[in-house]
Amino acid sequence: MSSSQAAPSGESPGEPNHTLRFTVIWVVATLIAMPLVIFVIGPLLGPGNGSEQASGQGSDYTVLAATATPVLTLVVLYLLYSVIFFRQPKGAALEGPALRGHARVQTTWIIVTSLIVLGVAVFGTVRLEAGYGAGSGSGPNPLTVPKGPKLPVQVIAQQWLFTYRYPTYGGVETTHLVLPVNEWIELHVTSIDVIHSFWAYQLGVKADANPGVDNVVFVKPTKLGTFNVRCAELCGLWHGYMSDKGQVVRPTAFASWIQQAQKTFAPATKVLAPYSKTYLPEPTRRGE
């Protein structure tokens, strides 16, 4: 607001008060945009309400979008305002007035933007941990752990398939992920070959799957139905095909399913290695 035709020390005689006029336009536009962002765009931002963590992430995205709205409105409106009101008249070949610094505006700008960025960083960090690492994975030693019983499930990635191991059910391994609703799930995400990323979209879970690393995520599914599973790390030829549908079912249905899985996969369970939190790319009889 300190540039060109709008002289820093005030408007030229006959000129409208641009500062006041622009401020009014900006405040009004922001008051209109904010409810639209919060109530119309926010619910569309995903990942939905498949779990407590997913719902939390949706709220976080809305908060971040709402925080960005006044800033975006300010920048866009100022650009438009300048184009309309500070345009050089046709045919005029005059140089504009010199641009000079304006300490108060610059200081305010730096302080406000710093506070916004720091605030958003603190908010993001706190919310990431409040979500029990669902959005990123907490590594092998999570800082926050939900109270109460949890169902541990190991997610094993390999080129190009996810399999799932249930250590509290005899270590049975399956090709599909089935989870009970309204129970805490303790996911241990790892890989047996290259780097992958386990992404259960509607549950709000996205965690790196690296060989030799136990990446822990806690999630509480709250909605019955299916969710999409895919790999979110470019991992080789069939990366694009590394996807599946997971399922959230009632606890009784889960009990029946896991019992059936134990029977179905009994031959494989017999030869599985003892449950381990991490694996390495072995054997490598033909590899280097």
Add this chain to the structure above:
Amino acid sequence: MFGKKLLGVGFAVALLGVLIGLYVATWVTSQPPAVAAASAPASSGGNQLTLETVAAIGPKYSPTHPDWVSYLVRNNGKWIHSTIFTLPANSVVHVTLYQYDGDSGLRNPFLSQVQGTIGGTETIDGKVVDSINPEEASHTFVVPQLGVFVPLPGVPEEAKNQCEFAPCEGAAHRTVTFSFRTGKKGRYRWQCFVPCAAGYLYGLGGPMQTVGYMSGFLNVV
């Protein structure tokens, strides 16, 4: 001056477009040919797919990568170097697979169990089994979208007359048979899950990352 610059930029953009087009065209046409399954004998019905796995494809079938491990498919009495198979939808496919390669071991022993085949079994050298020793796995034939998982045991190290490179007829081998249902129309990828790419990091490069060797498509039509 400006016109010349514009012409130069236009020419560079057009050249880049042509090069990208050539690259894409080469990539698309470099896919192996699709081979249709044969009709199975009337006694069994369905369709017959006859495959072979070899430790090295050899110069006859792949002059550029003669030492790569590979699958081949039989078509009209000849072995063809392809991993793209055309199968009818909602039909039974009987697979006979001649396995000429030695074992490498499964990285995930879970895949040593047969899944998704008719009866949940495979037949190895005449013996019906529902799983194999994961240490003895040489390759797998897996179609994840159809839920078909078939582990293939390797030729024992001590076997005489080991095959050096394709074609391997007459050499020591394992004969594996199984049947599965194709389901609805679509393009399903299939792959080997044994890290069998000799000489590559963790056995995962080269033939494991190239269609036409250890993976391909089932074109279900």
